Amino acid sequence: MLEGRRVVLGVSGGIAAYKAIEVCRLLVDAGAVVRPVLTEAALRFVTATTFSALASEAARTSLWDGPEPSPHTTLGREADLVVVAPATARLLAAYAVGLSDDLLVATLLATRAPVVVCPAMHTEMWEQPAVQANVATLRQRGVHVVGPAAGPLAGGDVGPGRLVEPAEIVAACASVLGGAGTGALAGLRVLVTAGGTREPLDPVRFLGNRSSGKQGHALADEAAARGARVTLITTAERPVAPGVEVVNVDTAAEMEQAVLAHSDAADVVLMAAAVADFRPRVVAPSKLRRAEGLPEVVLEPTPDILAAVTARRRPGQTLVGFAAEWGDPRPGAAEKLRAKGLDLVVANDVSAPGAGFEHDTNAVTVLSTSGIDLNGGLDDKRAIARAVLDAVLVHRSSS
Numbered sequence: 001m002l003e004g005r006r007v008v009l010g011v012s013g014g015i016a017a018y019k020a021i022e023v024c025r026l027l028v029d030a031g032a033v034v035r036p037v038l039t040e041a042a043l044r045f046v047t048a049t050t051f052s053a054l055a056s057e058a059a060r061t062s063l064w065d066g067p068e069p070s071p072h073t074t075l076g077r078e079a080d081l082v083v084v085a086p087a088t089a090r091l092l093a094a095y096a097v098g099l100s101d102d103l104l105v106a107t108l109l110a111t112r113a114p115v116v117v118c119p120a121m122h123t124e125m126w127e128q129p130a131v132q133a134n135v136a137t138l139r140q141r142g143v144h145v146v147g148p149a150a151g152p153l154a155g156g157d158v159g160p161g162r163l164v165e166p167a168e169i170v171a172a173c174a175s176v177l178g179g180a181g182t183g184a185l186a187g188l189r190v191l192v193t194a195g196g197t198r199e200p201l202d203p204v205r206f207l208g209n210r211s212s213g214k215q216g217h218a219l220a221d222e223a224a225a226r227g228a229r230v231t232l233i234t235t236a237e238r239p240v241a242p243g244v245e246v247v248n249v250d251t252a253a254e255m256e257q258a259v260l261a262h263s264d265a266a267d268v269v270l271m272a273a274a275v276a277d278f279r280p281r282v283v284a285p286s287k288l289r290r291a292e293g294l295p296e297v298v299l300e301p302t303p304d305i306l307a308a309v310t311a312r313r314r315p316g317q318t319l320v321g322f323a324a325e326w327g328d329p330r331p332g333a334a335e336k337l338r339a340k341g342l343d344l345v346v347a348n349d350v351s352a353p354g355a356g357f358e359h360d361t362n363a364v365t366v367l368s369t370s371g372i373d374l375n376g377g378l379d380d381k382r383a384i385a386r387a388v389l390d391a392v393l394v395h396r397s398s399s
């Protein structure tokens with residue numbers, strides 16, 4: 001995917017700039033023609049000479065000092081892809097508001113090529129609403145945001161903000177360049193469910209759960225980035241990658257109906273939604289009033305959507321369930337794999353710090369009938385999505 005492709009590698013000024021050296025080397029190894037662009041702050045962490053030597057191409061560092069009259073437009077126009085690793089809070093802000101105060105941001109603004117940004121910064125900075133708003137703006141404009149991962153940070157801190165590993169950045173570049181139809185999931189239809197269902201008690205109240213849809217949406221985005229045709233059935237109002245077909249639902253019954261309408265055509269079904277197991281048997285037609293006394297709420301089971309999908313599975317279909325477990329997820333996951341007739345089960349211990357519902361990060365154990373047994377650490381949900389889809393691909397190639 002990268003052979004002969006012209007990739008502008010932007011490096012902004014954070015300690016993770018040292019990892020950009022490895023990104024440069026891996027891109028070159030993959031056959032890309034790499035054009036490094038370093039900001040002034042990046043030069044405080046790494047040298048232009050290192051990138052020039054690895055890329056066999058002069059690293060650019062300034063809008064003004066090179067021989068070209070308009071380096072940003074040349075770089076932007078000729079690029080097949082621009083990747084920025086690391087992308088600092090300043091770089092993301094400047095790009096989001098269109099402030100072309102250095103060669104790298106000017107190049108980002110001057111290109112029509114796809115752009116991948118890989119944020120890296122301290123957790124406090126990453127979680128700042130200003131930074132999150134800039135990232136959301138860039139995502140909405142179609143910029144691919146890869147990471148950050150969670151883990152050890154400079155200075156001994158631990159948390160989200162770590163630059164994703166160089167190999168993952170290069171894989172993301174390849175996947176983005178692959179585009180729909182040519183990635184690792186090209187030709188496959190992927191159905192993803194996300195979010196928590198809401199089971200009404202009366203017209204204004206419901207029984208629900210804390211699922212934000214982040215994990216399911218990350219799966220949908222990653223599957224789309226790998227070339228799949230993706231349908232996402234979700235209760236969450238979150239942005240999704242362009243090209244993903246979105247079906248919004250609210251209750252378990254609506255989700256079941258939507259899933260069964262799409263599952264026959266799907267090659268891979270990923271059930272990341274937290275579907276309610278019970279719902280009120282009777283839904284009051286008008287708002288229940290305190291003055292009328294305590295309502296008697298009788299619960300009934302919701303439809304088991306996965307069981308319905310399994311019952312009508314066709315050969316070649318890969319069914320992946322999730323398991324939200326409290327404590328060691330393995331026993332429950334193994335039981336769900338067997339009882340629900342799944343190919344893979346992705347289990348998360350939702351009692352663990354930073355994992356499961358609502359967090360940007362997760363930690364999963366993947367069990368499969370073909371013997372894949374992945375026990376990953378805490379990582380951002382997009383990285384978890386990558387690991388899950390890798391496991392799906394391994395399973396499909398071994399069965």
Ligand code: PMT
Nearest residue numbers: 211212213214215271272274275305306322323324357358
């Ligand atoms: O959305 P986030 O905030 O990012 O959080 C992600 C998550 C924690 C919700 C996700 O990672 C997760 O664990 N999803 C599954 C939650 C769940 O409902 O687990 P369960 O063990 O209760 O259900 C097992 C499987 O059966 C799930 O695939 C579920 O979608 C499915 N199910 C459950 C009930 C039901 N009536 N029908 C179903 O198909």
